[in-house]
Amino acid sequence: MVNHPSSPKPQHTKQATMSNPSDPILASPEFQAHLARLSELSTSIENTGGWPTKSWQAMCESGVPNWFVPEQFGGTPQSEMTKQFGYLELAAACLTTAFVLTQRNAAVSRILISDNHELKTRLSRELASNESFATVGISHLTTSRQHVKDPILKATPTSEGWILDGEIPWSTGAEAAEVIVTGGIQPDGQQVLLALPTNRTGVVINPAPKLLALNESCTTSVSLKNVLAPQELWLIGPCENVLAAGSAGGITTSALALGAAQKSICGLETEAEKRPDLRDSATELRATLERLKESVREMTTSPNSPPSAEEREALRKQSNSLVLRAAQSWLTASKGAGFLAGHPASRAVREAQFFLVWSCPQNVMAAALAEFACVSISSP
Numbered sequence: 001m002v003n004h005p006s007s008p009k010p011q012h013t014k015q016a017t018m019s020n021p022s023d024p025i026l027a028s029p030e031f032q033a034h035l036a037r038l039s040e041l042s043t044s045i046e047n048t049g050g051w052p053t054k055s056w057q058a059m060c061e062s063g064v065p066n067w068f069v070p071e072q073f074g075g076t077p078q079s080e081m082t083k084q085f086g087y088l089e090l091a092a093a094c095l096t097t098a099f100v101l102t103q104r105n106a107a108v109s110r111i112l113i114s115d116n117h118e119l120k121t122r123l124s125r126e127l128a129s130n131e132s133f134a135t136v137g138i139s140h141l142t143t144s145r146q147h148v149k150d151p152i153l154k155a156t157p158t159s160e161g162w163i164l165d166g167e168i169p170w171s172t173g174a175e176a177a178e179v180i181v182t183g184g185i186q187p188d189g190q191q192v193l194l195a196l197p198t199n200r201t202g203v204v205i206n207p208a209p210k211l212l213a214l215n216e217s218c219t220t221s222v223s224l225k226n227v228l229a230p231q232e233l234w235l236i237g238p239c240e241n242v243l244a245a246g247s248a249g250g251i252t253t254s255a256l257a258l259g260a261a262q263k264s265i266c267g268l269e270t271e272a273e274k275r276p277d278l279r280d281s282a283t284e285l286r287a288t289l290e291r292l293k294e295s296v297r298e299m300t301t302s303p304n305s306p307p308s309a310e311e312r313e314a315l316r317k318q319s320n321s322l323v324l325r326a327a328q329s330w331l332t333a334s335k336g337a338g339f340l341a342g343h344p345a346s347r348a349v350r351e352a353q354f355f356l357v358w359s360c361p362q363n364v365m366a367a368a369l370a371e372f373a374c375v376s377i378s379s380p
């Protein structure tokens with residue numbers, strides 16, 4: 001077989017610089033081996049399609065999901081800095097699996113702040129022991145379908161609990177989940193959060209549509225027809241903004257964007273080793289990455305933590321901008337060969353677009369649009 005001159009060559013990209021060398025958990029040989037395993041599996045999962053069974057199993061075996069569960073439920077909680085830098089490294093190794101972990105953890109965090117102690121104890125223990133997998137379907141309460149007049153998921157209170165009718169527009173890994181943490185809107189406009197078992201009568205997990213990237217996250221919509229959610233499944237509410245309860249907001253979306261950016265920058269640096277003309281660009285992007293990592297470090301260790309909404313938003317805007325520019329730079333440096341579907345730079349470009357739409361607040365969206373249109377914006 002004749003090799004096409006621009007066939008994608010196996011990429012031996014520069015090893016990422018450790019984000020936080022002083023963190024013993026992240027520096028441990030176990031965590032480093034986990035990253036190497038995820039990275040290795042990441043190459044094949046895009047071709048295989050479907051739920052990333054092996055990667056998720058590797059994630060569970062590594063014990064990382066338990067960093068997010070309190071000890072009393074069988075977890076091994078870690079500091080906010082370890083968790084956020086852990087996310088960053090995991091995203092650099094395999095964005096899909098790191099993203100799946102964030103959605104599982106979003107479900108865990110909502111379960112943990114519930115006053116429904118019986119349900120909280122049972123689900124937290126099941127999740128800590130990896131007996132079950134939970135995910136979220138909550139975007140219709142924040143960023144999705146906000147312009148639609150009628151609530152997309154109605155929750156009618158009855159003496160037995162709530163009757164749910166409508167659709168969860170987005171839920172990652174719904175087909176693999178035993179439980180979806182989701183919210184319905186009552187006729188009085190108040191929202192209620194529930195831990196909905198996926199095997200309840202009337203719950204239909206729709207086939208996952210083809211996405212621009214991250215197809216293996218098996219993100220899809222879920223239809224609910226006359227589903228009875230008894231009181232025992234109640235988590236939070238009813239109240240006006242059920243997701244605001246007990247949540248100070250986080251920087252996880254930015255940590256993942258920085259991890260994806262790191263992967264692209266390492267790819268560009270590998271190219272730059274042989275080509276001096278690429279070095280200024282690689283140096284500049286690396287400097288921005290290190291500066292933003294420093295912000296993450298400050299935000300996760302500051303005595304005034306958690307960071308303010310403004311600080312989080314500024315970090316997200318800059319992380320989004322960096323992940324897009326880093327991926328495009330790697331593609332530019334990889335030239336036509338990088339444009340082939342199997343080349344990691346072309347995958348990085350597709351994956352980078354995800355941050356434009358995932359849990360993207362209005363101000364972050366506006367900043368991206370302004371950057372694309374070269375309009376200056378006054379906010380940080």
Ligand SMILES: Cc1cc2nc3c(=O)[nH]c(=O)nc-3n(C[C@H](O)[C@H](O)[C@H](O)COP(=O)(O)OP(=O)(O)OC[C@H]3O[C@@H](n4cnc5c(N)ncnc54)[C@H](O)[C@@H]3O)c2cc1C
Pocket residue numbers: 103135136137138139140143144145146147169170171172173211214217219357358359360
């Ligand atoms: C890969 C992926 C995984 C995700 N996983 C999860 C998950 O696990 N859990 C979860 O809760 N969420 C998840 N989300 C949802 C995500 O966080 C956002 O909520 C979602 O991307 C918002 O997009 P939307 O199309 O639903 O937005 P919408 O605002 O509903 O926009 C839909 C369409 O409506 C139109 N439109 C928008 N605004 C207006 C307006 N003001 N007037 C008229 N028309 C308008 C536009 O044409 C737009 O294309 C995921 C998203 C993606 C892409």
